[in-house]
Amino acid sequence: MEIKPDIKKLLELAHYKMPFGKYKDRYLVDLPIAYLVWFKQKGFPKGNLGNHMQTMLDLKSDGLEPMIRKIRQDFPRE
Template sequence: MEIRPDKAKLLELAHYKMPFGKYKDRYLVDLPLAYLVWFRRKGFPRGTLGEHLNTMLDVKDNGLEPLIRQIQKEFPK
């Protein structure tokens, strides 16, 4: 089974910004790991934001932040 990334979703994730709180208007990749872990414990918000926060936690846990930053650089919004 071959796994192929969804380019549109990766672009959206790379350019998605936190819509509220202390880190409002920061890219999700720039959120501290502790903040993402806190969301996991308390529960991610419903919808797109929650999905992106959960994915970003997985990205950071697996050391893939450089991939997201490269996408931001090569495909500016």
């Protein structure tokens, strides 16, 4: 079984910004892990934002944050 990353979703995740609150307009990758853990305990927002926040928490917890930063650097939004 071969695992293939969804490039479109990775690009979206790398460029997704927090739409509200204390960290408004920051890339999700730049959010402190404690903030993401707090949201996990309280309940992530519904929809894309919540899914992306959960994924970012998982990636950060697994030490994959540099991968997302590299994607954002190598594939800037126009």
